[in-house]
Amino acid sequence: MAKGGWRAPVVTQALEGCYILREGKRLLSFASNDYLGLSQHPEVIRASQLATETYGAGAGASRLVSGNHPLIAQLEEALARFKGMEAACVFGSGYLANLGALRTLVERDDLVVADKLIHASLVDAAMTTRATLLRFRHNDISMAEELLAKHRSSYRNCLIVVDGVYSMDGDRARLPDLSSLCKKYESWLMVDDAHGFGILGNGRGTAESFEPAIRPEIAMGSFSKAAGSYGGYLAGSATLMQALHNHARSLIFSTGLPPAAVAASLAAIGVMQAQPQLCGRPLKLAQYFTGAMGMPRAQSAIVPLIVGESAQALMLSQRLQEKGFFLPAIRPPAVPQGTARLRAAFTALHDETQIDALVKALKQLDLQCAD
Numbered sequence: 230m231a232k233g234g235w236r237a238p239v240v241t242q243a244l245e246g247c248y249i250l251r252e253g254k255r256l257l258s259f260a261s262n263d264y265l266g267l268s269q270h271p272e273v274i275r276a277s278q279l280a281t282e283t284y285g286a287g288a289g290a291s292r293l294v295s296g297n298h299p300l301i302a303q304l305e306e307a308l309a310r311f312k313g314m315e316a317a318c319v320f321g322s323g324y325l326a327n328l329g330a331l332r333t334l335v336e337r338d339d340l341v342v343a344d345k346l347i348h349a350s351l352v353d354a355a356m357t358t359r360a361t362l363l364r365f366r367h368n369d370i371s372m373a374e375e376l377l378a379k380h381r382s383s384y385r386n387c388l389i390v391v392d393g394v395y396s397m398d399g400d401r402a403r404l405p406d407l408s409s410l411c412k413k414y415e416s417w418l419m420v421d422d423a424h425g426f427g428i429l430g431n432g433r434g435t436a437e438s439f440e441p442a443i444r445p446e447i448a449m450g451s452f453s454k455a456a457g458s459y460g461g462y463l464a465g466s467a468t469l470m471q472a473l474h475n476h477a478r479s480l481i482f483s484t485g486l487p488p489a490a491v492a493a494s495l496a497a498i499g500v501m502q503a504q505p506q507l508c509g510r511p512l513k514l515a516q517y518f519t520g521a522m523g524m525p526r527a528q529s530a531i532v533p534l535i536v537g538e539s540a541q542a543l544m545l546s547q548r549l550q551e552k553g554f555f556l557p558a559i560r561p562p563a564v565p566q567g568t569a570r571l572r573a574a575f576t577a578l579h580d581e582t583q584i585d586a587l588v589k590a591l592k593q594l595d596l597q598c599a600d
């Protein structure tokens with residue numbers, strides 16, 4: 230374990246709205262990825278209950294054997310339509326989807342060019358392949374191009390991998406520039422949109438939030454965040470889906486999702502489609518917060534408050550808990566040394582009054598943000 234010490238999960242119970250119960254204390258949480266509150270939505274809950282009653286509690290086998298229950302095909306179709314992609318493939322989780330994608334797309338003699346701050350699951354996924362992994366400084370398009378200019382021609386296929394929204398920084402990938410690089414250097418673009426799906430681009434995701442919309446070859450996302458459920462997906466061409474069914478070991482050698490989770494995700498997409506203003510709400514509230522704090526305008530539902538040292542971040546998180554707010558201290562190795570931070574995530578269940586109260590508490594702590 231790196232510097233920063235051992236950590237252990239703290240029992241946390243969801244209460245009403247954005248409140249949680251932690252170590253006996255009721256706190257207003259800014260730490261949930263349930264961005265639209267859909268884990269508590271009556272239609273989503275009802276759909277999952279009905280699926281359990283109809284199909285049982287578990288899938289019973291891998292999707293390639295007998296675990297491919299009818300709801301999975303419905304979810305894949307609904308998702309592909311919502312994303313405007315040809316087809317989609319549902320995995321047990323986002324982590325498993327990333328493993329499956331990289332394993333299928335690249336092998337020996339292939340190149341992966343990735344942002345320095347991509348999610349840990351993508352790094353793990355790249356490590357399980359025999360492809361060469363090169364990283365560029367966060368959102369540094371010139372450095373990405375330098376790597377491609379120097380190395381692209383030595384490899385067969387090339388995959389550029391980025392997060393749509395960076396989970397610890399809250400900023401977006403520069404997808405239009407990256408998409409141009411992909412054309413110029415004959416590469417595929419893969420976007421992990423765990424934190425953009427359901428929120429940006431009327432819920433469709435980060436790529437769809439640009440004008441014109443960007444169309445990556447591989448769109449990845451999680452149902453465990455804004456969809457309030459559980460599972461992961463990859464969307465792209467029908468040919469890619471066929472390849473996944475045959476090469477993605479994390480799909481082939483792992484049990485299909487429980488029907489309840491699939492039905493909940495399907496219902497969640499229904500809510501997203503019907504209520505684009507609900508999808509837009511977390512970003513609006515994040516921007517309300519950055520406005521009140523005098524910070525650069527939020528680009529997603531996530532706003533980091535960078536404080537520097539781990540001890541300082543932990544102390545500030547503790548002081549906020551004493552005032553009734555939960556903002557986790559994120560520290561190395563999750564983020565680079567010297568950039569420990571408090572991380573605020575805004576959801577459609579928050580309101581402006583609660584954010585005003587948080588801003589007041591932060592100002593009382595005289596938070597010095599090294600922005």
Ligand SMILES: *Cc1c(COP(=O)(O)O)cnc(C)c1O
Nearest residue numbers: 322323324348396423451453460
């Ligand atoms: C959460 C997350 C994942 C993993 O998704 P799960 O469904 O939780 O396994 C992958 N990438 C990013 C950027 C994430 O934030």
